[in-house]
Amino acid sequence: MIEFAGEFQIGDNIKPLDPNNVSSIVTYGRYGFPMDNQSTGYSLIYNQLYPFEGLQNYTSGIIHHVRLTGLRPNTLYQYQCGDPSIADMSKVSYFKTMPVSGPKSYPRRIAVVGDLGLTHNTTSTVDHLLANGPDLMLLVGDVSYANLYLTNGTVSDCYSCSFSQTFIQETYQPRWDYWGRFMQPLVSKVPMMVVEGNHEIEEQAGNRTFASYSSRFAFPSNESGSSSTLFYSFNAGGIHFIMLGAYTAYHKSDDQYKWLEKDLAKVDRNVTPWLVAAWHPPWYSTYKAHYREEECMKVEMEDILYKYGVDIVFNGHVHAYERSNRVYNYTLDPCGPVYITVGDGGNREKMAIAHADEPGNCPEPSTTPDKFMGGFCAFNFIEGPAAGKFCWDKQPEYSAYRESSFGHGILEVKNETYALWTWHRNQDMYSTSADVIYIVRQPDRCPVTDNGA
Numbered sequence: 327m328i329e330f331a332g333e334f335q336i337g338d339n340i341k342p343l344d345p346n347n348v349s350s351i352v353t354y355g356r357y358g359f360p361m362d363n364q365s366t367g368y369s370l371i372y373n374q375l376y377p378f379e380g381l382q383n384y385t386s387g388i389i390h391h392v393r394l395t396g397l398r399p400n401t402l403y404q405y406q407c408g409d410p411s412i413a414d415m416s417k418v419s420y421f422k423t424m425p426v427s428g429p430k431s432y433p434r435r436i437a438v439v440g441d442l443g444l445t446h447n448t449t450s451t452v453d454h455l456l457a458n459g460p461d462l463m464l465l466v467g468d469v470s471y472a473n474l475y476l477t478n479g480t481v482s483d484c485y486s487c488s489f490s491q492t493f494i495q496e497t498y499q500p501r502w503d504y505w506g507r508f509m510q511p512l513v514s515k516v517p518m519m520v521v522e523g524n525h526e527i528e529e530q531a532g533n534r535t536f537a538s539y540s541s542r543f544a545f546p547s548n549e550s551g552s553s554s555t556l557f558y559s560f561n562a563g564g565i566h567f568i569m570l571g572a573y574t575a576y577h578k579s580d581d582q583y584k585w586l587e588k589d590l591a592k593v594d595r596n597v598t599p600w601l602v603a604a605w606h607p608p609w610y611s612t613y614k615a616h617y618r619e620e621e622c623m624k625v626e627m628e629d630i631l632y633k634y635g636v637d638i639v640f641n642g643h644v645h646a647y648e649r650s651n652r653v654y655n656y657t658l659d660p661c662g663p664v665y666i667t668v669g670d671g672g673n674r675e676k677m678a679i680a681h682a683d684e685p686g687n688c689p690e691p692s693t694t695p696d697k698f699m700g701g702f703c704a705f706n707f708i709e710g711p712a713a714g715k716f717c718w719d720k721q722p723e724y725s726a727y728r729e730s731s732f733g734h735g736i737l738e739v740k741n742e743t744y745a746l747w748t749w750h751r752n753q754d755m756y757s758t759s760a761d762v763i764y765i766v767r768q769p770d771r772c773p774v775t776d777n778g779a
């Protein structure tokens with residue numbers, strides 16, 4: 327009998343497990359047929375180590391990654407995972423593959439959620455999301471909130487809150503394990519694509535970052551020509567998704583930008599008419615919290631996304647809901663993307679309520695840039711159409727709908743030109759939507775050639 331095989335350890339005296347001690351196997355088959363296909367993957371562990379006393383080190387359980395090949399599109403499969411040699415296999419679960427890419431072929435419902443954490447609000451969000459029966463789920467960053475759980479409310483919320491000179495904020499990595507178990511009923515059957523938020527940075531000894539994020543999730547980085555787990559792309563039916571990293575270099579001379587240029591140039595809008603981008607912190611948000619925090623990323627990347635006709639952008643980070651009109655450079659533009667912030671997944675931090683356009687709420691510009699990425703990019707408020715406007719004195723034209731409630735969204739692409747977006751609040755009945763909009767592509771009015779010209 328193997329006791330506690332694969333469990334995490336936390337404390338001063340931890341010994342990393344050897345991932346080679348157990349196999350990573352998935353047996354699978356089409357629903358209604360024997361599970362006579364088998365794929366073998368690989369396993370890994372990661373460590374979260376702190377270079378000073380007072381914080382608990384962590385070494386993970388064994389994390390398995392297995393790629394299934396030869397799957398048919400739009401087909402229901404059943405599978406089990408584990409190590410058959412020690413008779414340790416999971417229960418049978420089910421998943422459905424994405425439809426083939428093409429202009430008439432779309433996943434039925436795509437759930438979009440951000441800033442989940444693990445609270446009673448998270449439970450409600452995930453419950454509502456499951457009830458909407460998505461075929462695919464996008465998680466736009468800030469996943470487990472594995473910080474702020476050490477003192478259990480006895481002193482301060484966190485070690486680094488009590489000792490402000492602490493140069494690394496602690497994490498409580500078992501939170502990731504709890505979160506994974508909580509999410510299993512959903513993610514064992516609905517494919518989930520994740521992009522990193524600031525809560526995934528998780529700095530540790532040796533300047534290592536994103537260890538848990540990069541170890542626990544699967545990313546089609548190689549398949550999409552990316553060198554990193556922090557940015558990648560994929561197709562789901564007739565939609566091309568681009569996942570961007572806001573907490574890794576994004577300047578025009580950096581790998582991410584060069585990859586983005588290549589990826590956009592390869593998109594064939596006859597095969598994937600819809601182009602959707604997602605990253606964590608929003609460029610267009612009117613809430614006071616994180617107001618214009620990513621101005622530098624926006625200055626660097628907005629033009630290329632506009633040039634290639636991105637239809638929709640999904641963000642999180644701001645703990646509320648907001649949907650923009652089609653916008654480019656702070657100006658209404660029928661060919662700009664619709665920006666949707668769904669940072670309202672339910673984490674334990676405060677909900678964003680105040681708006682920057684309300685009296686006394688406009689922050690001093692120099693205090694706004696993201697602290698991790700640094701920089702200060704004033705270009706968009708000293709030049710161009712929004713010159714002189716750091717804040718507006720009422721809800722700006724670009725902001726179509728904003729509300730501070732927990733919830734999630736569902737995207738239903740109907741055809742090459744119509745997509746239905748619905749936002750579902752936790753306080754409503756399952757079948758109710760609080761914000762409903764058809765997003766309409768106008769390829770005749772906003773033509774995009776293969777080179778973005």
Ligand SMILES: [Fe+2]
Nearest residue numbers: 468523524643
């Ligand atoms: Fe965030």
